Amino acid sequence: MIDIEKIEHLAALELKEGEKEKIQKDIEEIIHYFEILKEVDTNGIEPYIYMKGAHLFLRKDQVKKGLDREDLKKNRILSQNKFYKVKRIMGE
Amino acid sequence: MDITELSISQLVKNIKSGEISVKEVMKSYIENINKKESKIKAFIHLDIDNALKKAEELDRMREKNGVLFGVPFAVKDNINVLNTETTAGSKILKGYISPYDATAVEKVKKENAIIIGKTNMDEFAMGSSTENSAFFPTHNPVNVEYVPGGSSGGSAAAVKSKEVLAALGSDTGGSVREPASFCGIVGLKPTYGLVSRYGLIAFSSSLDQIGPLARNVEDAAVLLNVIAGFDSRDETSVNIEKKDYTALLGKEIKGKKIGIIKEITDFDLQQEIKSALNKTVDTLNKLQAEVIEVSIPHLKYALPVYYIIAPSEASANLARFDGVRYGLIREGNNLKETYQLTRTEGFGEEVKRRILIGTFALSSGYYDAYYLKASKVRRIIANEFENAFKKVDALLLPTTATTAFKIGEKKSPLEMYATDIFTIPVNLAGLPAISIPSGNDKKGLPIGMQLIGKWFKEEELLQIAYSIENGG
């Protein structure tokens, strides 16, 4: 049984009545299906995270011009023409 | 001459020689769009006026440069195009205007292709049918009652219906190859790191790769020449020497070793697909390639591995959609409510399902059993491919176990997930693979055959695919 409320909270989602039961049921089914992986012996196996031999290259510390205000304003109205504005966290 | 029948190289040659104008090309394609788009619905965003303007611009150029000069082109809507709405098929990005070009788009533009629109897709590339688009489903041009596959279903359908000559898609677990297979075209998923992911809206960063959808292997190779290459804006981009991926096309494949994965028989294959596989083996024999059996014992675990890793990464990749800087916002009484309202309304059901699965798989107490375990099994699978490639030059298997299904036919998520069983292992191992058409089933629906190549050996993969395509 997964704690759907906790997961929703972490994911900043709040499923609506109706979709909630269905999604929860699906997720439980899917997670149950993952159990099959328990058959695999992974002792001593390194997790695969990066391509073989992958490593970072480094960028020079040189300033480049970023986005203009006009670019930002195509997607949001900026408060006082300069700030992103969002509801405050409760109790802060 | 039917302009829309020409391959990329033929079309560009004809334009450059002055035989035809870009405007004529564009008009022919627009004619197809006008005829078909209302039924196919391949595009989320289509800008015909701009395409015509661009065509005129190109016609006025003295120097006609670029290997895609005047090519009518489409880009999957999860790839950023400057000053264009980029939604990734999601309501949460409806109206979002991108302030930059993805590297792959920059390269396509530099070769003077004309991007006429952004194609439909499963929301955030999560799906195998394009039914998960927040806007509308796309229809398979072969039979409009059927899905075109997904998630790059819009790109595949646009190419198949000749609304464009070629398109870009993205492939995280088969999203280029599966729709290519369902629509009867060619789809290539390059080696992880060959094509820059800069500007591709991330679904699963360790699996995503941009790839071309085209009518034939040669066109796919031409496109790969354009989009491949190191990019200093993507740390996972690999710095290898520049190659000409068309160089080996037409060279004989005599003596090449092609592996058939033994474990394929564990899965239920549609009868016609079995036959198509056998026919392809015959073709390879005819071409004097050596077909041998190899084993990927952990193949069947690829699906659960993928459905843990991809949602885990997605749960973080999709956290940026919070309503603060762009896209949908639904303001609540406080911040938490604003987040919840925005995200719950902005994301579709499948996306929410995967975000929740991924959040769960990474959460404290479950990380080791799910995310870490899956990553370890992923290593086992990648190692098995590596071993197989010590014996063979490429692997042959169907792209999918069945041909396209009807819109609305598949109900449960797990049923849908199983569609990608043969394409997913390739992404887990970061390998290159191509899907090429291999006849039709009884219903007339296309069958796709998949070839998997060695890491960064796309030229050889394309050579073999080309031989099969032309030697059958």
Place this chain on the structure above:
Amino acid sequence: MSEYKPTIGLEIHVQLATKTKIFCSCSTEFGDEPNTNVCPVCLGLPGALPVLNEKVVEYAVRLGSALNMTINKVSTFYRKNYFYPDLPKGYQITQYAIPIASEGFLEIKTKKGKRKIRIQRGHIEEDAGKSIHTGDITESQYSYIDFNRSGVPLMEIVTYPDIETAEEAYEFLVLLRKTVRYLGVSSGDMEKGALRCDVNVSVSKNDKIGTKVEIKNLNSFKSVRRAVEYEVKRQIDVLENGGSVVQETRHLNEKTGETVAMRTKEELNDYRYFPEPDLPPLILTDEFIEKIKKELPELPLQKEERFIKEYGIKEDYAHDIASSIELANYFEAVCRATKKPKEVANFLMTNIMKYLNKTGKQITEISFNEKKFAEFLSLIDNGTISKNIAKEVIDQSLETGKSPKEIVKERGLVQITDEDAIKEIVLEVLKENPKPVSQYLSGKTQTIGFLIGQVMKKTKGKANPQIVNKLLRNALMKMKK
């Protein structure tokens, strides 16, 4: 009560002084117009990807090495997931499993002598943007967000809980700030947020470490000291009164000096760290690490000790001079030019420091350079000016920028060494002060000090004090006879 032992650990975020952000080429300039140093990467636009700044790596290796840490040849990046409006991607890219530097120490000087404070790890990460609030929640229900700071590079230094007093915590921070400034890897300005400190405090009567309380967002050295002092006392009080310390996060009320529990949100913190797939491992070569280690400058404590040994100056002078690299460089330059370290240290720590404090200037901004300093000391040496006058000369030279010689000439401050002239004044003073004179003659010889003072006063300090002393004694001797 004294048997309680406090256990204190610090987590310090050091902002690295690079020109551009950690993962993109936007400027890190402090104080620019809001949301002007932003790009798809640091604004978390869909499709953007991080690329690591080489200077961040260099600075982190430099700082890690200076803190005697092991530099890890392979280190990895993780995503720390949480929602916050100033965190544009919904996760922070940080190092988790293997940081760039681990296991080191910083040796601090305390009243009890030298103490090694062990350091657990140093990892690099990105800063978040800045939320601006006007007034409290009743005044404005909105946050205003500036993403200029989003992606500014930080190195987080985490100590072991080796610190036992507020004073030690303070000393550690002061030395760390000096160190980052010596290395040139950070401005160390706490008020600009270039150094931010969280403190973990617990108290215990035995070897078992008590319940840990975290005090967050301390924005000055003084706050750190006050917070620790208060918190230690508070925890002991709680325990003495039969209570138990609650594991929580508190913050310091700057007005009252008390720590206050942050309103506990029952929000569960589960950061779901996992490897950042956009960033493969950072791999450093031995040559790179060795080169940086070789180029490390002398560090504050080493310099302090060398100053004492090499120049023979007082310990507290050495400490103060070595506290700033600029001051130390100035001191050494002047010493090279004058070969008189003790005098240099004296004037530097009195007259020059007073001037700097008064004007708010930096040592690098004054015109009183090693040449003027040398000229000044030679005026004292050759007897042109007295030690008393010297103070006036150096002060004037600092104020006006004129050379010491010019000052002396302009103001007629040349020392009076003419014995006849001084003798005249001496006699005058003896005549005017019969009472001290008779006291002296009756054996209360310390009154000579007063009489010297009177002569100096009459000569406006210009008389050579040795001569004054000699002549006065001679005259008084005669009177005695």
